[in-house]
Amino acid sequence: MAAPSPPIEIPLFPLGTVLLPDAQLPLRIFERRYLDMVRDCARQGGGFGVCLILEGREAGEPAVPAAVGTLARIVDFHTREDGLLGILVRGGERFRVTRCRARADGLLRGEVELWPAEPAMPVPVEFALLQGILERLVETMAPQWRDAPRGAYDDAGWLGFRLAELLPLGDEERQRLLELTDPVQRLAELRDILPRFQKP
Known part of the structure; x- marks a missing residue:
C-alpha cells in the first residue's frame, strides 16, 4: 500500500457498525x-x-473508537x-486515527x-465463485448496486x-476486512467464511 497522506483533523462518529468504502x-x-x-x-x-x-455506546458519553475507520460524506438529508433528522452517507477513504480528543460537548x-x-x-480465477455470489446478493438485496458496471x-x-x-458478518469480522490492505487476502478470508452460510 502507498504511504498515507499527511494527518488531517476530522470529527469522529463512533457507531455500532462498520462503514465500508463506497457503501x-x-x-x-x-x-x-x-x-x-x-x-x-x-x-x-x-x-x-x-x-x-470498541467500548461504550452510540449515545451519551464519548465512546472508544476503533483505530481504523472510513470517511463518510453526506449524500442526502x-x-x-x-x-x-435522517442522513444518508457514502463511505470514502479509509483512515487510521493517530490522536483523538473529546470536545466539551462530547x-x-x-x-x-x-x-x-x-x-x-483483477480477481484471481480461484475466486470466480465470489463474483457469482455477489451477483445473487445484489439481485436479491442490494438494488443500489444493480447498475454497477460489469x-x-x-x-x-x-x-x-x-x-x-x-454478507451477514459480525462487526468484528467486518472491521478486520476493512483493515486489510491486500484485496486478494480479503477475498481469501471471505471465501473461508462462506461455508458458514451454506444450508446443510
Whole structure:
C-alpha cells in the first residue's frame, strides 16, 4: 500500500457498525453534538469519520473508537417520520486515527491519516465463485448496486468490499476486512467464511 497522506483533523462518529468504502449508510441524528457536526459538514462540504465502537455506546458519553475507520460524506438529508433528522452517507477513504480528543460537548475529533485507495487488481480465477455470489446478493438485496458496471465485479477490491458489506458478518469480522490492505487476502478470508452460510 502507498504511504498515507499527511494527518488531517476530522470529527469522529463512533457507531455500532462498520462503514465500508463506497457503501451507503442511513443514520438517524438526534444528539446536539452530531446535529452541529452534520451542519458544519454541510456548510463546509467536508466529511466525518465513522469508526466502530470498541467500548461504550452510540449515545451519551464519548465512546472508544476503533483505530481504523472510513470517511463518510453526506449524500442526502431528510426528515424522518419520527421528526428526527435522517442522513444518508457514502463511505470514502479509509483512515487510521493517530490522536483523538473529546470536545466539551462530547464530540470526538481525531487526527487521522487517510489511506490511498486500493489499486485496481483483477480477481484471481480461484475466486470466480465470489463474483457469482455477489451477483445473487445484489439481485436479491442490494438494488443500489444493480447498475454497477460489469467491470466492477472483476476488481478484487470492489468485489471484497461489496461482499463484506452484504454478507451477514459480525462487526468484528467486518472491521478486520476493512483493515486489510491486500484485496486478494480479503477475498481469501471471505471465501473461508462462506461455508458458514451454506444450508446443510
